[in-house]
Amino acid sequence: MRSTKISDAILVSNYINGSERSLEVLIQRHQQRIFSFIFSKVLDREIAEDIFQDTFIKVIKTLKKGNYNEEGKFLPWIMRIAHNLVIDYFRKNKRIPTFKNKDDFDIFSVISDEKLNIENELIKNQILNDVKELVFELPEDQKEVLLMRIYKDMSFKEIAENTNVSINTALGRMRYALINLRKLIEKHKIILVN
């Protein structure tokens, strides 16, 4: 007999509507992947158990509050929660470096090109989306320079020619764009690490 697999989105919907069994299926379906991800980072079974538990407690509370709005993206969402809790754990234990607001800090340095495993790829995609959203909050002239430099890989000479400003002005706009991005990251309390 052929069994049909119920999608995460339907299970989430059923759970929100009161089906506790749906949560059980969701946990069973994803527990290995999520727990393995956490364990691969903290390398301690007890700590991994705690973070796994906290991850699902956040999931349960969010779903029961009706605040979940990422239908069809359940796993990336939960992986992001787990990732953030891992970061919190390391921050509390001061086991990772933290970003400092220095002028030479490049926001894009946190995005890697190296071969990624699937979890890191999910996280990287979410970070890229976060950064893109932040870029669109910048003033128009700064956003224009930043998009040309980072996303179109144009030189400052080319940017200056395309925007009818001097190279120094283009450089200045890029500098302010990065400064403002840092401020936006702080304002939105966004964690940009991978």
Add this chain to the structure above:
Amino acid sequence: MMKLYSENASVKEQPKQETVQYLLSYSKQLRIVKTNKKQYIELHLN
């Protein structure tokens, strides 16, 4: 690129059954009530 963690993508581990059971019980006991001030009250029922 800042390297925050060691690479170990091939790990395949499972949480303890008791952890999963705790979560299922936690969920069954939790009721969340939205107040008219856009706040939530968490009720843990036995």
